[in-house]
Amino acid sequence: MGMKPSPYATKIPYEEKDNKVVGGRPNPADRSDAIDKVTGRARYAADYNLPGQLIGKVLRSPHAHAIVKSIDTSEAEKLPGVKAVVTRDDFPDMEVEHAASGELMVNFRDVTRNMMAREKALYDGHPVAAVAALSESIAKEAMKLIKVDYEVLPHVIDVRDAMKDDAPLLHEELFTKGAGIEPDPSKKSNIATRMESKLGDIEEGFKQADFIVEHESNTKAAHQGYIEPQASVANFTEGGTIEVYTGTQGHHVFRAQIAKLLKMDISKIKVVPAELGGGFGGKNNVYLEPLAAQLSRKANRPVKMVMTRDEVFRATGPTSGTNCKVRMGCTRDGRITAAQAELNYQAGAFPGSSLPLASITVFTRYDLENVLVVGHDVVCNRPKVAAYRAPGAPMIAFAVETAIDDLARQCGMDPIDFRLKNAAKQGTQTHFGPPLGQIGYMETLEAAKASPHMNEPLGPNQGRGIASGFWFTIGNDTSATINISEDGTASLIFGTVDVTGGMRSAFAMIVAEELGIPFEKVRTQVGDTSALGFNFMTAGSRGTAAGSMAVVKATRDAIHRACEIAARKWEVETDQVVWENGHARPASANVGDFEPLSLAQLCKEATWFGGTIAGHAEINVAMGGPGFGTHLVDVDVDRQTGLVKVLRYSIFQDAGKAVYPAFIEGQFQGGAVQGIGMALNEEYIYSDKGTMENPGFLDYRVPVASDVPMINTHIVEVPNPDHPYGVRGIGEVPIIPPLAAISNAIHDAVGVRLLDHPMSPPKVLKAIDEAAPAQAAE
Amino acid sequence: MQNLRYEAPETLADATALLAAEDGMARVLAGGTDVIVQMHSDLIEPDLIVDVKNIPELTEIAKEGGAYRFGAAVSGKTLMLHEDFNKTWPGVMDGVRLIGSLQIRGRASVGGNLCNASPAADSVPPMIAAGAVASVIGPNGARDIPVEDIVTGPGQTCLDKSEIVVSFLLPERPPRSGDAYLRFTPRTEMDIAVVGAGVNLTLDDDGACTAARVALAAVAPTPLLVAEAADALIGTKVDETALEALAAAASAACNPIDDKRGTVEYRIKVAGVLARRAAAIALERAGKNQ
Numbered sequence A: 001m002g003m004k005p006s007p008y009a010t011k012i013p014y015e016e017k018d019n020k021v022v023g024g025r026p027n028p029a030d031r032s033d034a035i036d037k038v039t040g041r042a043r044y045a046a047d048y049n050l051p052g053q054l055i056g057k058v059l060r061s062p063h064a065h066a067i068v069k070s071i072d073t074s075e076a077e078k079l080p081g082v083k084a085v086v087t088r089d090d091f092p093d094m095e096v097e098h099a100a101s102g103e104l105m106v107n108f109r110d111v112t113r114n115m116m117a118r119e120k121a122l123y124d125g126h127p128v129a130a131v132a133a134l135s136e137s138i139a140k141e142a143m144k145l146i147k148v149d150y151e152v153l154p155h156v157i158d159v160r161d162a163m164k165d166d167a168p169l170l171h172e173e174l175f176t177k178g179a180g181i182e183p184d185p186s187k188k189s190n191i192a193t194r195m196e197s198k199l200g201d202i203e204e205g206f207k208q209a210d211f212i213v214e215h216e217s218n219t220k221a222a223h224q225g226y227i228e229p230q231a232s233v234a235n236f237t238e239g240g241t242i243e244v245y246t247g248t249q250g251h252h253v254f255r256a257q258i259a260k261l262l263k264m265d266i267s268k269i270k271v272v273p274a275e276l277g278g279g280f281g282g283k284n285n286v287y288l289e290p291l292a293a294q295l296s297r298k299a300n301r302p303v304k305m306v307m308t309r310d311e312v313f314r315a316t317g318p319t320s321g322t323n324c325k326v327r328m329g330c331t332r333d334g335r336i337t338a339a340q341a342e343l344n345y346q347a348g349a350f351p352g353s354s355l356p357l358a359s360i361t362v363f364t365r366y367d368l369e370n371v372l373v374v375g376h377d378v379v380c381n382r383p384k385v386a387a388y389r390a391p392g393a394p395m396i397a398f399a400v401e402t403a404i405d406d407l408a409r410q411c412g413m414d415p416i417d418f419r420l421k422n423a424a425k426q427g428t429q430t431h432f433g434p435p436l437g438q439i440g441y442m443e444t445l446e447a448a449k450a451s452p453h454m455n456e457p458l459g460p461n462q463g464r465g466i467a468s469g470f471w472f473t474i475g476n477d478t479s480a481t482i483n484i485s486e487d488g489t490a491s492l493i494f495g496t497v498d499v500t501g502g503m504r505s506a507f508a509m510i511v512a513e514e515l516g517i518p519f520e521k522v523r524t525q526v527g528d529t530s531a532l533g534f535n536f537m538t539a540g541s542r543g544t545a546a547g548s549m550a551v552v553k554a555t556r557d558a559i560h561r562a563c564e565i566a567a568r569k570w571e572v573e574t575d576q577v578v579w580e581n582g583h584a585r586p587a588s589a590n591v592g593d594f595e596p597l598s599l600a601q602l603c604k605e606a607t608w609f610g611g612t613i614a615g616h617a618e619i620n621v622a623m624g625g626p627g628f629g630t631h632l633v634d635v636d637v638d639r640q641t642g643l644v645k646v647l648r649y650s651i652f653q654d655a656g657k658a659v660y661p662a663f664i665e666g667q668f669q670g671g672a673v674q675g676i677g678m679a680l681n682e683e684y685i686y687s688d689k690g691t692m693e694n695p696g697f698l699d700y701r702v703p704v705a706s707d708v709p710m711i712n713t714h715i716v717e718v719p720n721p722d723h724p725y726g727v728r729g730i731g732e733v734p735i736i737p738p739l740a741a742i743s744n745a746i747h748d749a750v751g752v753r754l755l756d757h758p759m760s761p762p763k764v765l766k767a768i769d770e771a772a773p774a775q776a777a778e
Numbered sequence B: 001m002q003n004l005r006y007e008a009p010e011t012l013a014d015a016t017a018l019l020a021a022e023d024g025m026a027r028v029l030a031g032g033t034d035v036i037v038q039m040h041s042d043l044i045e046p047d048l049i050v051d052v053k054n055i056p057e058l059t060e061i062a063k064e065g066g067a068y069r070f071g072a073a074v075s076g077k078t079l080m081l082h083e084d085f086n087k088t089w090p091g092v093m094d095g096v097r098l099i100g101s102l103q104i105r106g107r108a109s110v111g112g113n114l115c116n117a118s119p120a121a122d123s124v125p126p127m128i129a130a131g132a133v134a135s136v137i138g139p140n141g142a143r144d145i146p147v148e149d150i151v152t153g154p155g156q157t158c159l160d161k162s163e164i165v166v167s168f169l170l171p172e173r174p175p176r177s178g179d180a181y182l183r184f185t186p187r188t189e190m191d192i193a194v195v196g197a198g199v200n201l202t203l204d205d206d207g208a209c210t211a212a213r214v215a216l217a218a219v220a221p222t223p224l225l226v227a228e229a230a231d232a233l234i235g236t237k238v239d240e241t242a243l244e245a246l247a248a249a250a251s252a253a254c255n256p257i258d259d260k261r262g263t264v265e266y267r268i269k270v271a272g273v274l275a276r277r278a279a280a281i282a283l284e285r286a287g288k289n290q
């Protein structure tokens, strides 16, 4: 993000055509990954075992903030069965160096400190040592023998507390950087960065307003909640190479990070991405991989490490907890004249929250003249945040979309009409950079307005809420290779890790469409790092959108090769041969009268006419094709317990063009369910010692199936003009609106405004009870 | 955990002898839905596990005259499949049905739920409200203990380390009796009670309440039998005024803590709300049980 778009980035114009395969609904059981996942055959990272492997475990800080004065591992090393112990002394220190790791940036100086504490332990669960032993119980026993001398320091958990002048400081070298802070500050701070973006004249905008609404929201950190805990198996060979089997959203990025952290050549490392049991941005960062590799190097044996759920919660990235202040004004007839926001985002123990992304999304649904957005990236004694599906956006949308709701009410306007009146469209200038291209936001609002959901009757204490969200689609480096087998079937290798499970099928559909062969004749696999050129992570909704650009290019490359073989056989020029319906044909009658040749027939001729048919692509895909969505939710509020029940939920989202509609619907539903869980109950709870109180699924309350209704989905199709199949990223938008939509629905049901997350029963009941006297008086 | 011993005796005498002989940590294992989870999360490291599921007395459901006796290790699912027991004690079954999920109930027992001694155990308040009595056996003989007296604090019971609960006796039911249990959790399943309330009552021919017992969960260090709440119902027609008084008495009996699952203020208020709602269901059930 913030990177200048490269003039060499690849765009392929959208072609409107009748597709035979793309856009269809193949039997979901034909998804190549489906049956294996159901029967338990799919191999996740923890299912990999190497001969002679050891089990590695991590010793973690029980303190939120402490100087690590010394670590004595001698007793642990003497325990029979212990083969290696590593601490900070086993890893080289890193210079400040930034790199993209998914949607967020990382700094290697911090990455090495996060995977293994150096000067200080900065959160409960921060690794301080790791052990490899013959069994898990020996490793656990060994951890008890490691003596760590801590000097416990005062800690700070909440973002507002961390911003105070007298807050305990996490980092000695941290001075606030960024926009609007001159001269350079002389006082250390937990505020790592200040950001600012603006449009027009905010003061003037408020002068024009008839109504002004101010919202201050607070949100707790929420975890991605993937079912599969982090797991890695690493084998450091005598030849000085490393193989790593791991759960990752980006094996090439992990490879580069492991190389950096262990000071090795990238090419000496092979990372094999396992089947992924959920990531949602949480598997964009290395945690165990460098530890397992270094333990393996020391022990001379493969090392397997699997986190417990407790470790996942305490030490892998949740999303930022936030404090957001929003002020918006509009005219009596519902035109927004000014929009201002302050975003204060927890980064966790090291700088680098989702703030840069969140601040792009703040008002990017509306066509505004006067905008001011200020943001702070703030460190505190929590695990370093990681990306979580539309990182940072749900929290600021919570404040903004509820303010929109209140403005609409003040104008006496329907909340959808109010949004339509102010909706962004092609050409709308954003507050952070370029104007918007062809988008489908208005279409989602119109679809919501026209939906049968709007006519469902509501009972007493029931209410309806609406909210919208925006997210972009990133491009970045993408590679793919297609090999046409001797029998004319196709084998695609791609490198955008299939985090959703649907990408393999979506790509098979695209390859089938391009080649003109049946879907069943295409096999698609994720290749390891040795199989392909660099692939950036599956992040920023880019998996299918960007991945398929490389797939299309590689397939067209193979088609070109197939046409070349036909041309050689027919003794004509390659450009005199066209590819149609799975056959090479003469481009016109002038070329000659040749029988069309199928892929299978061409394969038989390939050896003589130059060699195997294959194609490949290594491209930087241009960023583009942002997505917009609108959600409608009906809730029932129990006035005596504060329980909010979701009765009905509908999603209207622009997917560009749907390659595999059933899977898009699944993404819409999954995103919304995560958003509903976050809205109602999910939160990190800390003790006064700064330790996490609920590191497990019993008390970190993600919704269970019976908590949510069937979620209705409506795919809006406004094609992305720069993609051959019109695809937009769709995975992230659906988690953005639920918080605000549910707050709006609660307001509609019982007349109280919740801006304190999560909207759990105690908070809802308190708000109802506090409002009761005033409501009774009315 | 490297020296864990597992035994599955077939008689009560063998079971209590094994427990008595163990110097280290011993744990009785019924369904294991607490024990195994606690072992996995390193909360306990037992030296001896005594599985009691092979002992007939712990796994039977039988009628003794008009009363019901069921084994402490009978699984929730087995109870759910017993039609007459469900008709007789719907409130006890409300509690049993709320434990975990289908898979958990396939193993989880009422004996384990009680002896795990969580203040939030779901089958315990309706068992207390039902007036259930636990038959306990140890190396020195047998004794009967009312269920409300078993739990003495979070994770603590009045049982000696070599004693086991064999079975529960639920008294014969007079006509026009009904019971009910409600719990509050933010989620519909797989959650722990923030508050639970069990009510058991009997009506006379005019619809006046002649007997009642009210028990609460998760509002104090142990499940509570609340006599004042029962008194609010006895002698009334369980009308609006009586229900108000019941709610007030239930709230007043609470001695909760603030924790990750709920606040003091919230638990006190919702205990009254649930007691009232549970009484309304028990009343309706009593009306149907002519």
Ligand SMILES: Cc1cc2nc3c(=O)[nH]c(=O)nc-3n(C[C@H](O)[C@H](O)[C@H](O)COP(=O)(O)OP(=O)(O)OC[C@H]3O[C@@H](n4cnc5c(N)ncnc54)[C@H](O)[C@@H]3O)c2cc1C
Residues within 6 Å of the ligand: B027, B028, B029, B030, B031, B032, B033, B034, B035, B036, B037, B052, B072, B073, B098, B099, B100, B101, B104, B107, B108, B109, B110, B111, B112, B113, B114, B115, B116, B120, B121, B122, B123, B163, B164, B165, B166, B190, B191, B192, B193
């Ligand atoms: C996913 C999940 C969800 C759950 N949800 C709920 C819920 O909603 N509500 C709820 O109340 N509980 C819940 N539980 C907890 C648990 O399932 C119940 O407490 C269950 O009833 C325990 O029964 P058990 O037979 O499995 O006990 P065990 O685990 O076998 O034993 C529990 C304890 O009782 C002791 N014990 C067992 N039987 C005897 C006996 N006969 N005599 C003496 N001591 C004995 C054991 O030594 C142990 O200390 C849940 C557990 C899980 C894992």
